[in-house]
Structures are given as structure tokens and as C-alpha cells.
């Protein structure tokens with residue numbers, strides 16, 4: 388049975404008819420306490436969800452929906468290591484990656500906690516050697532630049548977090564992240580680097596991904612050529628992060644320099660696996676542990692807190708309220724932190740690859756809308772670009788505003804605290820303007836010409852969450868990411884879909900492999916795709932001076 392027929396869903400549908408069109412102005416006027424009551428604290432995060440188009444009753448009904456679909460049982464099953472990823476018959480245990488306990492979780496005949504800590508120990512040893520200058524390259528020089536080669540989940544986590552945690556990172560080392568198979572990406576990343584002092588971390592769960600292996604092969608060529616053609620240099624300048632030792636060895640990386648993880652870690656949930664290696668080199672093992680502890684704090688909060696006080700569950704349920712009852716199709720994530728510039732991109736994979744599904748776990752078609760388009764840019768840049776649509780457009784875009792009380796260290800060291808106050812004033816102003824707007828009477832009272840009044844009316848009633856933390860530290864970043872992971876899980880369970888597979892990305896990969904030879908061949912290829920693709924192949928071949 389689909390979720391739509393359940394009594395809890397129907398109760399929400401009826402409730403929506405009562406409160407869906409109520410204005411936030413009225414909701415605040417009737418219940419002035421909501422600004423402090425419709426909030427929840429978890430770890431260092433404070434969520435103010437009062438500026439959403441809901442009442443206390445909505446929260447009660449959403450929590451009841453979560454209970455009725457067995458969110459608690461599903462969560463326990465995931466934490467226990469049951470194969471909740473049914474279509475791939477795998478456990479889903481990213482939460483074990485940050486569990487401080489060092490033993491006692493048996494899954495498929497292995498103590499996963501023990502294995503996790505063994506790899507973390509090896510990563511720490513490696514990170515210390517690179518940071519301390521003991522890991523030397525082929526010419527005996529210390530490493531000065533670390534280039535992570537990976538894509539999707541093998542790139543976005545460390546790339547996002549490296550930027551987010553610049554304050555905490557060793558600024559004497561250079562870090563680059565190469566993901567795109569566009570040759571420009573690798574060429575730009577290595578343009579000003581010295582092969583003698585560059586270390587590559589090739590990160591790929593499967594070690595079969597076309598983009599990553601192609602980039603890694605070209606990086607190897609750049610390195611070996613740059614070091615006088617000695618192939619032995621590869622062992623000193625390449626390490627791998629993967630679940631596939633065979634393919635790593637086949638590529639020519641010594642498996643002694645491989646950091647493993649397991650099939651129970653999904654790509655987009657792999658940030659806290661060995662995929663975080665380059666980040667650990669950047670911030671050091673101690674602060675990396677703080678990051679993991681931040682994740683763990685949120686994991687435990689999600690597992691134990693009642694849903695009406697459960698930060699990740701509330702984020703998931705409130706977003707679902709808009710997707711399924713208001714027809715919202717997108718969710719903006721607006722971090723008021725330049726260091727979180729890549730956070731929306733990270734969340735795009737986390738949310739859209741997880742919940743962009745139209746079939747339920749049992750194979751039946753979903754009977755409600757699922758997933759949402761996640762997008763965003765750091766404030767205040769977005770304000771001067773797309774916020775116009777958020778304020779006065781015809782589509783409903785719920786937004787998450789993220790803000791931090793304290794500025795980052797670099798800004799503080801430069802005595803730029805005052806600027807941070809202006810930044811925070813914007814962080815406060817935008818959600819307020821979105822929620823409460825400005826009426827025609829107010830606009831007219833300010834002396835606007837009558838014909839301009841309608842243009843200047845701000846309708847308001849545009850919902851948002853505010854998530855506030857004291858400062859963007861490794862622990863806070865961990866708490867934030869874990870909160871969004873569990874937000875995605877909460878929605879997936881209600882929708883009845885498997886948030887841990889990604890079959891939808893396969894067909895394009897197969898087709899790319901079929902089309903590559905048609906572009907590469909010296910003579911005109913066979914045109915047997917479809918009339919549009921065939922014409923484009925012809926055009927591109929002509930553009931490259933190849934016989935079409």
C-alpha cells in the first residue's frame with residue numbers, strides 16, 4: 388500500500404486544507420511564542436523552523452506520520468547493519484564510520500568497527516607523514532601539493548569540506564580536487580605544480596569510473612614524464628582510496644598504499660570513510676576526529692530524539708510537507724558562509740541521487756511526489772542574483788538559511804569582525820522579508836506612486852528554516868552533514884523508496900562508452916544511434932577536423 392492511503396497522510400491532507408493558505412503574519416500574530424518554541428537544538432546546531440507554513444499541530448501530525456511508517460525501526464535496522472539497501476543487497480553503515488566504539492558491530496561476519504578504526508589509524512599515520520615532511524617523493528623532496536582525483540561521492544565531500552575548513556587546514560600545503568573528465572580540469576589543477584613534490588590520491592569506490600581512471604592515467608603520465616620517465620615514481624606519488632584492491636593493483640598503485648572501505652558505504656555517504664583522506668592530510672588527524680565526533684553527535688541525536696524534537700527528522704518532514712502538500716519542487720540551501728560555497732553542490736548529490744526515485748522499494752510506482760531539486764549559493768551573493776524570484780516569483784521555494792555567530796579565524800585575524808555583523812544582518816533580514824513581506828498599504832504609506840505599488844508589494848508567506856551554529860568548526864560541519872544525511876533518510880522512509888541505490892545514472896554511462904569510439908575513430912563511424920545524436924556526432928567530428 389502506498390503512503391497516500393494511510394490515515395496519517397490523509398490527516399495531513401485535511402490539515403493542509405485548513406492551514407495551507409494561512410499567512411505567516413497571522414500565524415505569528417496568533418502565536419507569538421512560536422519564534423522561540425518552534426525551534427530545536429541538537430549538538431551545536433539550533434534550528435528555528437518557526438517561519439514555516441505550519442502550526443504546532445502540523446508538527447504533531449508529521450511526527451505521527453514518521454512513526455506510522457516505521458522510521459524508528461528502519462533507523463535501528465540501518466544502525467544494526469541490516470541490508471536496508473535492498474536492490475543491491477547491502478548494509479548501509481556510514482554511521483559506523485564515525486562511531487568512536489572500536490569493536491562490537493558484527494556485519495556479514497566482520498567486526499566493522501574494528502575494521503573502520505584500523506583504516507582510520509593507517510590514514511592518520513599517512514596524514515602525519517605527509518604533513519611532517521617524512522613522506523618524500525621520488526627525488527627525496529617533501530610533498531607540497533596533494534591532488535585528489537575522484538568524482539561524485541569520491542570528490543564532493545573532501546572538496547566541500549576542504550573549503551569549509553580552511554581555517555583548520557595546513558596552509559603550507561596546496562590541495563586540488565580534480566573530478567571532471569573535461570581535460571581542462573586536470574590541466575588547470577596541475578599547471579603550476581611540480582611533479583617532484585606532488586602526491587595524487589586516486590579516490591574511487593569501484594575503481595572503474597571512467598572519469599577518475601582517465602584523469603588518474605593522465606596524471607600518472609604527467610608525473611612520470613616530469614620525473615624523467617622513471618615508472619618507479621608512481622609508488623611514491625600515488626595512493627588509492629577504494630573498495631577494489633584488484634583494480635588498484637591493476638592500475639599500478641601498490642596496495643600497501645591503498646586505504647580501503649566497504650560496499651556498505653554508499654558513494655554519497657562515503658565522506659567519513661577513507662574518501663576523507665585528502666581532507667585528513669589538510670586538517671590533521673586530531674581535527675578530523677573532531678569532525679567524526681560531530682557526525683556521531685548528530686547520528687545519536689537522530690537515533691534517540693523524539694521526532695517533534697529531532698532536528699534531521701524535522702528538516703526532512705518539513706521539506707516533505709512542501710513537496711507533497713504544497714507541490715514545491717525545489718529546496719534552496721543558502722549558507723551565509725563563503726567557506727560553504729560547495730555545500731549546495733554536496734547536498735545536490737546527497738539529496739537528489741538518494742531520493743530522485745519514482746519506484747518504491749517493493750517495485751511499485753510511488754503514489755506521491757518524491758525528491759526535490761536542491762540548489763543554492765552562498766549569501767549574500769544569491770541576494771543580488773536570484774532572490775528576486777524567491778521574494779516575488781510564482782513558485783514556492785522553501786529555503787534553508789545557514790548562519791554562524793562567529794566569523795572564521797582568517798577574518799578575525801584581519802580584524803574584520805564588523806563585516807561579519809553586516810553579513811549576519813543579511814542572514815536575518817532575508818528570511819524575515821520572505822516570511823512577512825510588505826503589504827500594499829505599507830508600500831503606499833511609504834509614498835510609492837500608485838502605479839508602482841503592486842510592483843513593490845512583497846507577498847511574504849515564503850517559508851524558511853534558519854540553522855545557526857556558534858562557528859564553522861570541524862565538529863559543526865560534521866553535525867551539519869549528518870543532519871542532512873538523516874533528513875534524506877527520513878524522507879526516503881516516508882516515501883517508501885530506497886535512498887541508497889542510484890540505478891538512474893547507469894544508462895548514460897553505457898551510452899557514453901558506446902559513443903566514445905564514434906568520436907575517436909579515424910574514419911567516418913557508423914551512424915546507428917538516433918537522428919539527433921548522429922547529427923551531433925557528425926557536427927563534433929567536423930569541428931575536430933575528422934572525416935564525418
Ligand SMILES: O=P(O)(O)OC[C@H]1O[C@H](O)[C@H](O)[C@@H](O)[C@@H]1O
Nearest residue numbers: 539540541591592593596654892
Ligand atoms: O567512487 P566511484 O566508484 O568512482 O563512483 C563515483 C560516483 O559515480 C557514480 O556514477 C555514482 O552515481 C556516484 O554515487 C558515485 O559517487
